[in-house]
Amino acid sequence: MSTTILDDLAARGLIRDSTDIDDLRRRMGEGPISLYCGFDPTADSLHIGHLVPLLLLRRFQDAGHRPIALAGGATGMVGDPSGRSAERNLLDGPTLNHNVDAVAVQLRSFLRFEGDLQPGDASALLVDNRDWTEGVGVLEFLRDVGKHVTVGTMLGKESVRARLAGDQGISFTEFSYMLLQANDFYELHTRHGCELQVGGSDQWGNITAGIDLIRRRVGAPAHGLTVPLVTRADGAKFGKTDDGAVWLDPARTLPYELHQYFVNVDDQDVERFLLQLTLVAVDDVAAVMAEHASAPEQRLAQNRLADEVCNLVHGSDATERARLAATGLFGSEAPTAAVLDALRGIVPETSVSAGTLVGGESLVDALEATGLCSSRGDARRTIAGGGVRVNGQRVGTEVMALPDEAVVGGRFVLLQKGKRQRHLLLIEDPVDGPVDGPTV
Secondary structure, eight states: OOOOHHHHHHHTTOOOEESOHHHHHHHHHTSOOEEEEEEOOSSSSOBGGGHHHHHHHHHHHHTTOEEEEEEOTTGGGTOOOTTOSSOOOOOOHHHHHHHHHHHHHHHHHHSOOTTSOOTTOOOOEEEEGGGGTTTOOHHHHHHHTGGGSOHHHHHTSHHHHHHHHSSSOOOHHHHTHHHHHHHHHHHHHHHHOOOEEEEEGGGHHHHHHHHHHHHHHHOOOOEEEEEOOOBOTTSSBTTEETTEEOBSSTTTSOHHHHHHHHHTOOHHHHHHHHHHHSOOOHHHHHHHHHHHHHOGGGOHHHHHHHHHHHHHHHOHHHHHHHHHHHHHHHOSSOOOHHHHHHTBTTBOEEEEOGGGSOSTTHHHHHHHHHTSSSSHHHHHHHHHTTOEEETTEEOOTTOOSOOTTOSBTTTEEEEEETTTEEEEEEESSOOSSSOSTTOO
C-alpha cells in the first residue's frame, strides 16, 4: 500500500484531533481535496509557532491537494480567545491593513501559486475573510449564522470554558469569534469547494463549529484535522527566547538568530522538530538521528534542523550567511572577508577611515572609537589584562597597535572585549592586503 499524506502526518506525530479519519481517507482517495488554514494578523509577522500549520498546507500541496491560506482581516479585528487568559487589544484599521499585507507576503512564500507551479500541483489560494464579512449586517449575520449555533454548544468549547473560569472572563466580542470562523469555513465551502479545515489543536472547537454550520446550512459533509501545538521538553514555550518571540520577518528576528535558535535546541526536541518543522522525509530524519547519536557533541541533527528551517523561511543564501556568521563568532580559525561580511547587522559596526588609526596605539584608538572601551586608559588596561581579541585571536598584553594582518579583505577588523562584546570595524577607504606597521 502506498504511503498517503495522512500516513506521513501520523508518522510525524502531526495528527492530534480529527473527524472520522477513515472517512477523510476515503474522500482523499477519490481525488484532490481543498483545505484551508487561517492566520490572524495580530502582528505584522508570523512567528515560528506558525510553522507547523504553514507546513501542513505545504505538505498537502506537495501531495497534490489545493491549499487555501486565509489572512484573517475580519477575525483579526475581534481576536481569538483560544489559548489566551485575557482579552486581546483591538487593532485600528491602518495597523490591521499593514499586518494583513505583511502576513500575506509570508503565506505566499510557503505555497505555490499560478506561475510557480510544479507538475501535479493545484494552485494555492490566498484569501482575506473581510471579503465576505465586511458588507454583512449584524441582523443578517445573526439570522444566517447565529441561529444555527446554540449557546450551549459554544459554552462547551474548551477555549470558552477556560476563559469563563478565569478572572478576566470573556467579552461578547471574543465569544462571537467562533461564529466568525465557522462562517469562514462555510463561505470557503460554498465559494471554493473547501472540504477540510486544519489548524492547531487549540482551534478544534472553532473547526467543529464550522463543520456543523456547513451541515446545517447546506447538508454537506466537511472534515477537520488539527496538529499538536509545539512545545519544548524543558517546559518553556516553543518559539520564545529571553528577548521575545522568534519571528519569520528578518527585520524582527535576524536569519542568524533564527538559525541559532534551532542550533541550540535540546537533544530531546531535535528529532520531533525535524519531523514537524521541516520537509525532510521521515526515513531521512531517522538516518540523521542515527548519525547524530554516534557523536551528539557535534550537534549534527541540530545543525541540519537549523539549516532546513532557515532555508524554508529565508532561503539558502541567508542560511549560508547565518552559518558564516556563526563561524566568525564561535570558530577557532582566522575569519575570511566573507565571514566578517556575514556579521554585518549581527554585531555593532563602526565605519572608520584607514588614515584615522595610525600610530603605535592604533588598537587603543580602535577600542575607544568603537565604544568597547570608555577611554584610551580603559583600553590600555583591558589590553594589559588580556581581554582583547582581534579577528578572534587574543593579542598580547603589551600590544597596543593593531597587528599587521588586522584588516581582512582590505575592509574588515573584528574586535572583541571579554567573552561577549564584539564590534566590527568597517574601513571606509579599503586597503589592499595586509597593512604594514600599526596603520589600518
